[in-house]
Amino acid sequence: MRIVNKKKFIRGISIIIIGLIMIIALIVMMIKGIIFLVTKPKEEPKQMVKQEEPNTVQALSTDNKTSNANSEILNQWNLKLVNKDNRVDRSYIPELSEIDDGIMFDKRAISYLKNMINAMYKEGITKIWVQSAYRSYEKQEELFNKQVQTQKNKGKSQEEAERLAQTVVQRPEMSEHNLALAADFNTVTNEFEDTKAFTWLQKNAAEYGFVLRYPKDKQDITGITYESWHWRYVGSEHAKVMKEKGYCLEEYVEYLKGAQGV
Numbered sequence: 001m002r003i004v005n006k007k008k009f010i011r012g013i014s015i016i017i018i019g020l021i022m023i024i025a026l027i028v029m030m031i032k033g034i035i036f037l038v039t040k041p042k043e044e045p046k047q048m049v050k051q052e053e054p055n056t057v058q059a060l061s062t063d064n065k066t067s068n069a070n071s072e073i074l075n076q077w078n079l080k081l082v083n084k085d086n087r088v089d090r091s092y093i094p095e096l097s098e099i100d101d102g103i104m105f106d107k108r109a110i111s112y113l114k115n116m117i118n119a120m121y122k123e124g125i126t127k128i129w130v131q132s133a134y135r136s137y138e139k140q141e142e143l144f145n146k147q148v149q150t151q152k153n154k155g156k157s158q159e160e161a162e163r164l165a166q167t168v169v170q171r172p173e174m175s176e177h178n179l180a181l182a183a184d185f186n187t188v189t190n191e192f193e194d195t196k197a198f199t200w201l202q203k204n205a206a207e208y209g210f211v212l213r214y215p216k217d218k219q220d221i222t223g224i225t226y227e228s229w230h231w232r233y234v235g236s237e238h239a240k241v242m243k244e245k246g247y248c249l250e251e252y253v254e255y256l257k258g259a260q261g262v
Helices: 002-039 064-074 110-122 137-153 158-166 190-194 196-208 216-222 236-245 249-257
Strands: 096-100 103-106 130-132 182-185 210-214 227-233
Touching (some): 096 110, 103 110, 196 210, 210 216, 236 249
Antiparallel strands (some): 130 182, 210 227
């Protein structure tokens, strides 16, 4: 009987010792955990980086990443710059569609022109029509020579007559009309400036992708006298930026290139 009681006593002591060891181990682990939490270095909160929304007109810097994108934008058919320093190759013949009575416009842009005119009609502006749009190189040459002759009749030399003529009618290969992206409205005079159509165009033309190509305050940049009647298709995303910044096409092209001071 004593032996049995002794065995039970030893077993009981063993269980108590094991329990104590487990309790001590648990306490040690808890203490370590507390020490770790107290001594752990605080992490700096991560700053949220705001993602800029992509601009419709992309790639306006001159770094290596965007140079290719800049070139792609500037090579778009609707942004082609034509003036005395940037000629149209005579091999370039746009695909045309008829606006009215044999007057042709670039097929890719004609719907925007028609929609713009229809919008004016819906607002009661019916005295609006396209007098001239696409011109062949031969037709442009004919108009230029006619203007040269007009100046010569005023006593100007050939050189001076050509210089003055070019401020009014561009030489062949230097005219936007060769691109079929320019529309001359109504009587093709600056009386157009006093019409409701002109006022409407100033306010709304950018929505349809058109800009006043030769503004009054940009003559020193474009090299062309003010033409209230001459509107050029560039696409709505570009037209809106040009309107917002007050750029003519020459300035806008430099802006896309990322030129300083523009």
